Amino acid sequence: YAFQVTLNSFELISLPADVTQSHRVVRPGMLPFPSPDGATLYFTREDAKTNFDICSLPMERLDVEPKVLIGAPGFQWFCVPSPDGLYMAYMSDESGENQVYVTSLPDASGKWQISRNGGNFPQWRADGREIIFVDDSGIMSTEIDRSQGFRPGASRQLFPRPSIFGLPWPDGFDMSADAERIYLVRGHVDEGDEVAAPRIVIAQNWKKEF
Numbered sequence: 001y002a003f004q005v006t007l008n009s010f011e012l013i014s015l016p017a018d019v020t021q022s023h024r025v026v027r028p029g030m031l032p033f034p035s036p037d038g039a040t041l042y043f044t045r046e047d048a049k050t051n052f053d054i055c056s057l058p059m060e061r062l063d064v065e066p067k068v069l070i071g072a073p074g075f076q077w078f079c080v081p082s083p084d085g086l087y088m089a090y091m092s093d094e095s096g097e098n099q100v101y102v103t104s105l106p107d108a109s110g111k112w113q114i115s116r117n118g119g120n121f122p123q124w125r126a127d128g129r130e131i132i133f134v135d136d137s138g139i140m141s142t143e144i145d146r147s148q149g150f151r152p153g154a155s156r157q158l159f160p161r162p163s164i165f166g167l168p169w170p171d172g173f174d175m176s177a178d179a180e181r182i183y184l185v186r187g188h189v190d191e192g193d194e195v196a197a198p199r200i201v202i203a204q205n206w207k208k209e210f
Helices: none
Strands: 002-005 010-014 024-028 030-034 040-047 051-058 067-070 074-081 087-092 099-104 111-113 120-124 130-134 138-145 151-160
Touching: 002 030, 010 030, 010 040, 030 074, 040 074, 067 074, 067 087, 074 120, 087 120, 099 130
Parallel strands: 051 074
Antiparallel strands: 002 010, 010 024, 030 040, 040 051, 051 067, 074 087, 087 099, 099 111, 120 130, 130 138, 138 151
């Protein structure tokens, strides 16, 4: 599942494995994340009263009314379930700036704050015992103690990473399942030069490489 931006809204779309077939619009929404067992779809829905809410739907009934898990004024979004499906990390600006929080699934009954100085785009390590996110200063890590419920430790910086666009908005990233490798975009640097502006590289006929 993915989402597309139209003139007036966000739409969840279903992309078939067969790329020769066209996508199907599922319903309004954005940033879909399926549960590890594939039974539930978590996503963000725009709301006229609260702005953005986090919702869930059963995969077998995507046409029913979504269940609102986290609905509050402001932005509640980027909801990523843990590898075991028991918790969900998400972003919220309820404090006045984006922070990373965790809640329990399936009913969002608990709540733990992960970041303290801003936080965006959380991701889980494959064993569910570490959350990686980004803030204005760099890539951050928070260890999770799961021996007795859910207890987040203090966040620490893995390495500095200023925004490549020069804006007060941290860029996204990706990582390997074991969190040993972080994938991100950075400004291009030629030997002897300062950091150049970000650029887009287009690869043509890339299928011939296989």
